[in-house]
Amino acid sequence: MKKIFILLILSALLSGCAAEETLETVADDLVQPVMAQPAEITVRLPDNAVAPVLESDSEQVYLSEDYEIIIETVSGGDLSATIQKLSGYTPDNLTVMETEQDGAKRYDFVWASAGENGDRLGRAVILDDGNYHYCLSVLRDADTTENSQIVWRDVFDSFQLA
Secondary structure (H helix, E strand, O other): OHHHHHHHHHHHHHHOOOOOOOOOOOOOOOOOOOOOOOOOEEOOOOOOOOOOOEEOOOEEEEEOOOEEEEEEEEEOOOHHHHHHHHHOOOHHHOOOEEEEEOOEEEEEEEEEEEEOOEEEEEEEEEEEOOOEEEEEEEEEEHHHHHHHHHHHHHHHHHOEEO
8 A cells, every 4th residue: 555655646746747748830821921022124225216115014125127125024033934935945055144243143145036027136134133034135137237236235234233
């Protein structure tokens, strides 16, 4: 009997030493992270560029007799998809030059394509800030290159995030 009494006292003392179980509650509605607002793009367009013929919150299209300029902002992440959207080619079929500009990655590339009205040349630049791809692309007739070389260098050199 004495042994049973000692066992009961020991079990009572030891039962107080058990770790308390902590429960956590997880809410059903998970909060999605908010992407940063896109930066503003600044670019110096050619003197003969007219007002955009197509304009939305994320894209402006300028047309001329000799060229098309498209400035757009797309969600970042898949650089290959952005390059293919702009040029029609996968990055494996292009030479893409990667540099850095003001804390963003800069990708420059060119391409050529044959069309019903003759050969066309394209050039594009993508600035990648980690959240968005800021794109400037120009598509022009191949036979007008002599008249516009200096203008295009100025346009692409001026492309930046504000």
